[in-house]
Amino acid sequence: MNNTFKIAILPGDGIGPEVMKQAIKVLNKVTKYFKENIIINTFKVGGTAINTYNEPLPKITLQGCEESNAILFGSVGGPEWEYLPLQKKPETGSLLKLRKHFNLFANLRPSYIYKDLYSLSPLKEEILINGFNIICVRELTGGIYFGQPKGKINNTKNVYAFDTEIYYIYEIERIAKIAFNIALTRQKKICLIDKANVLYTSVLWREVLQKISQQYPTVKLTYMYIDNAVMQLMKNPAQFDVILCSNLFGDIISDQCAMISGSIGNLPSASLNNNNFGLYEPAGGSAPDIAGKNIANPIAQILSLSMLIEYSLKNTYVSQNINNAIIKTLVQGYRTPDLVCHTKQEKIVTTEDMGNIITDNII
Structure with a gap:
């Protein structure tokens, strides 16, 4: 009988839901490689949770995270909630509380530069x-x-x-x-x-x-x-x-x-504890100014999923497969607007398209 691995999906605010959608596409593509039965459950966090539950980390979300093996987190925050006191704001009221609650003492931030993106650095x-x-x-x-x-x-x-x-x-x-x-x-x-x-x-x-x-x-x-x-x-x-x-x-x-590295839109991060539990998130913010425009870069969110697979699921094969798909996509010249280097080979695509191309490039 296969083991069950539960992932709590917290899309967040701004571009969070848009880029999270692309990460879930990738996850659905690679599930065939897992021995575990992957179950995902989605919960509100940050500003969207404030609008629904009047708090950035409602009990239903925290309980869902406690019942999971890992958290895939989107970005939170935006000007809509700037008036709130510090402890009630989306960032401090959700992300920092999750780090403390799960004793996530180790933060891992990879930084690298793709050869085709040198001019962005x-x-x-x-x-x-x-x-x-x-x-x-x-x-x-x-x-x-x-x-x-x-x-x-x-x-x-x-x-x-x-x-x-x-x-x-x-x-x-x-x-x-x-x-x-x-x-x-x-x-x-x-x-x-x-x-x-x-x-x-x-x-x-x-x-x-x-x-x-x-x-x-x-x-x-x-x-x-x-x-x-x-x-x-x-x-x-x-x-x-x-x-x-x-x-x-x-x-x-x-x-x-x-x-x-040239673009924070390419960088993921992980926060881990001693029990193989981790919270994985893009290094960038919720970018409310471009939310809903279908131009956000989903690479950092997809790489956050890759880190989850590497560190919590302990599956380096799948993780590397995802990373290679991203490299292949960039070599093919596909770019979201933040990655444009102004060369003839570039093809500017939407958030949705970038997610689809990366997913298609996974073996």
Whole structure:
């Protein structure tokens, strides 16, 4: 009897439902390759959930996620809900709550550039000659964003504010092991991004990483200060394989990795816990200005599905099949408007068409 694997589909707002529709096409195409019986259930989240349930993460959605093995998340938010207080807004009220609820402490953000899209990158072509393929592993639930105490003191002549960076050894160990295991499947290189020359927390990161590295003798571990790292990413991104970061530094580095790739519309992300449960989403936003126009790029959402299949379903064959289909589609010259490089070979297509072509290119 086949196992059952349940996926909670949360299309979200703006372009979310449009690009999610294309990812579901791809999922339907590849189900023949799974030993598991794939069941998908769709739930409202973000602004659309606020409009229906008066809250961005209603109980029915959270329960549906709890009963699933993974979440495929669309983008949320838009100007329609900007008036709401912070905790009630689509982003903080749904995505951040899901990360906390499921203890999704490991954020994975791959960054690479397709050869046919070099001109979209802000980097010079001579820097991109060898391409790059980086995965940023960011600790997501600790560090200065969550450390206590934090606050602002107003009852003094010298008003001041403060935040506290705290990391426990177990927080570093669990994210480090994920990074090392990913490195084993790639070029076997990890670079820890820190500020160990001034921060005690960074010193602790290095101590823990050095100890764990002894369990992975084939993986080369290096260190780099954050200020140097942002320069090196611009100068020679090909030198990096797996980048491991604390929450704050990962927030910085992962966005720079996205920028140098040329289009955030091509980049997925995954947030994982220790129980093989993950939330997979595009790195970009809901783009309400182009919602409903059938011009959004669905590649990041489809690649988010590919990551779900790779990390939660543990099926690298299907994941690579999807990735190859996307590469083939781009080589054939098909582009959504955000990917136009102004060459004669380009064929500008709609969101729907791009989803159909990628699906057709899957073997």
